[in-house]
Amino acid sequence: MIEVNALGKKYGDYIAVENVTFSAAKGDIIGFLGPNGAGKTTTIRMLVTYLAPSAGSANIAGFNVVTQADQVRRRIGYLPETPPLYGEMTIREYLTFVARIKGIPAGQIKSRVEMALEKCFITDVAGRLCQHLSRGYRQRAGLAQAIIHDPDVIVLDEPTSGLDPKQIIEIRNLIKSLSQHHTVLLSTHILPEVSMVCNKVVIVNRGRTVFENYLKDIQGRSLEQLFMECVGKEHPLTEQV
Amino acid sequence: MRNVLAICKRELLSFFVSPVAYFVICGFVLLGGYFFFNLLGTFNLLLARYSQMPFKGPLGQLNLNQFVIEGLFHTLLVILVFLIPLLTMRIVAEERHRGTFELLVTSPLTVFEIVLGKFLGVGTVVLIMLVGILFFPLMLWLYGSPGPEMLPVFSGFLGLLLCSLGFASIGMAVSSFTENQIVAGVSSMVVLLLLYVIHAPAESLGGVGGDVLTYLSPVMQVRDMFRGVITLKALIYFFSLIFLGLFLSQRALDAYRWR
Numbered sequence: 001m002i003e004v005n006a007l008g009k010k011y012g013d014y015i016a017v018e019n020v021t022f023s024a025a026k027g028d029i030i031g032f033l034g035p036n037g038a039g040k041t042t043t044i045r046m047l048v049t050y051l052a053p054s055a056g057s058a059n060i061a062g063f064n065v066v067t068q069a070d071q072v073r074r075r076i077g078y079l080p081e082t083p084p085l086y087g088e089m090t091i092r093e094y095l096t097f098v099a100r101i102k103g104i105p106a107g108q109i110k111s112r113v114e115m116a117l118e119k120c121f122i123t124d125v126a127g128r129l130c131q132h133l134s135r136g137y138r139q140r141a142g143l144a145q146a147i148i149h150d151p152d153v154i155v156l157d158e159p160t161s162g163l164d165p166k167q168i169i170e171i172r173n174l175i176k177s178l179s180q181h182h183t184v185l186l187s188t189h190i191l192p193e194v195s196m197v198c199n200k201v202v203i204v205n206r207g208r209t210v211f212e213n214y215l216k217d218i219q220g221r222s223l224e225q226l227f228m229e230c231v232g233k234e235h236p237l238t239e240q241v
Numbered sequence: 242m243r244n245v246l247a248i249c250k251r252e253l254l255s256f257f258v259s260p261v262a263y264f265v266i267c268g269f270v271l272l273g274g275y276f277f278f279n280l281l282g283t284f285n286l287l288l289a290r291y292s293q294m295p296f297k298g299p300l301g302q303l304n305l306n307q308f309v310i311e312g313l314f315h316t317l318l319v320i321l322v323f324l325i326p327l328l329t330m331r332i333v334a335e336e337r338h339r340g341t342f343e344l345l346v347t348s349p350l351t352v353f354e355i356v357l358g359k360f361l362g363v364g365t366v367v368l369i370m371l372v373g374i375l376f377f378p379l380m381l382w383l384y385g386s387p388g389p390e391m392l393p394v395f396s397g398f399l400g401l402l403l404c405s406l407g408f409a410s411i412g413m414a415v416s417s418f419t420e421n422q423i424v425a426g427v428s429s430m431v432v433l434l435l436l437y438v439i440h441a442p443a444e445s446l447g448g449v450g451g452d453v454l455t456y457l458s459p460v461m462q463v464r465d466m467f468r469g470v471i472t473l474k475a476l477i478y479f480f481s482l483i484f485l486g487l488f489l490s491q492r493a494l495d496a497y498r499w500r
Contacts, residue, residue, distance in 0.1 A: 049346070070351075073348055078343070080340055082339075086251070086341060088258040101247050101349075102348055145344070
């Protein structure tokens with residue numbers, strides 16, 4: 001469903017992503033891990049066709065992210081780190097707008113909006129302006145936006161950052177429930193989140209993939225150990241901890 | 242087309258939920274009303290003076306259309322140079338700043354659909370704004386005896402509208418190059434003001450250069466329309482200006498992906 005092959009992105013002389021390679025089958029929930037500045041967000045932005053890669057290639061649901069960007073866009077749901085909300089719209093207006101630009105037929109828009117609201121538990125605040133929402137609700141509205149067109153692949157960039165424990169649990173459960181019909185790529189800093197939600201883990205460091213495997217195959221080692229082995233050596237600060 | 246309309250509708254909602262559109266429209270109509278009042282007052286004064294003169298020559302040259310309406314349109318054009326950037330400065334810059342640009346670009350829309358939708362949105366606000374000042378000539382027509390000729394009023398209105406749409410298109414292009422609304426606003430004002438006075442050195446320059454500068458000037462192009470003459474040359478100029486703005490916006494937004 002997701003195939004990433006030696007993907008790279010350069011900004012002038014600065015290399016943001018050097019060589020990221022991984023793949024995911026249908027129904028996988030991938031934990032996409034890495035320290036700050038490892039190139040997670042840049043990689044994600046290339047996968048969702050926001051940025052064009054400067055090297056390598058990537059396919060989403062069999063479509064190339066550069067040459068078949070339009071097909072890819074129809075098949076991905078994307079929640080960026082900051083939920084892309086229009087403050088002056090109510091959640092319902094916002095989701096109706098998103099449904100339209102995602103190409104949902106006019107007759108289905110209403111039911112899809114209600115479905116997305118229900119799935120993300122925001123039906124009761126659907127009439128409130130996005131700018132008046134708390135962080136947790138904003139995040140959920142962002143998630144609703146990402147699943148409204150029932151995409152094959154859902155890409156979430158740190159969906160639980162800044163949430164309270166109850167909200168984190170709710171969002172995690174929601175993400176888990178998505179795997180029945182979707183492939184999910186979940187970028188995060190929180191290691192326990194990966195063991196709870198994901199079935200596969202990909203670790204990147206300094207713009208390169210340093211680890212890729214299914215969680216069931218790495219038993220015996222904790223995710224913390226694994227992460228430190230892959231990343232820690234090059235980070236003196238984390239070693240001290 | 243559906244996508245374009247969705248973007249346009251959202252843009253309008255944004256304009257009218259925030260106070261921006263109301264303030265700009267009200268400010269424009271208020272200033273228009275003030276200038277109209279002044280022009281009409283001066284016109285009446287001149288009329289009274291000239292009619293007391295022994296020679297009636299100057300009185301015959303005094304024309305309501307030319308003096309009040311054409312004068313009003315020319316003044317409004319200057320105001321638009323400053324007000325249109327206030328409408329367009331946020332149009333793309335804000336999307337970039339708050340991250341909704343990512344949503345638009347990763348949706349199955351073409352960049353041109355985004356640009357066109359936004360342009361139609363701001364164009365609608367501009368149209369509403371201009372319709373507001375049609376009230377003044379209309380009042381002259383209703384109560385004046387004899388009132389103004391209405392055909393030059395409409396051709397002048399069309400000229401003002403096309404010129405404003407050209408300005409809006411250029412403003413949007415400037416907004417597409419930055420994330421900062423203030424930068425977008427100030428740069429658009431500078432660009433539009435330069436465009437407005439671009440014909441200033443034409444006379445001293447002379448020759449082909451002078452002709453080119455005169456052709457590039459929106460004031461020189463719209464002048465005939467204010468007088469009631471719609472020329473193909475002016476229409477081509479304004480549509481080119483609109484197209485140039487849309488094209489630059491499209492390139493600026495597309496370039497982001499490939500930087």
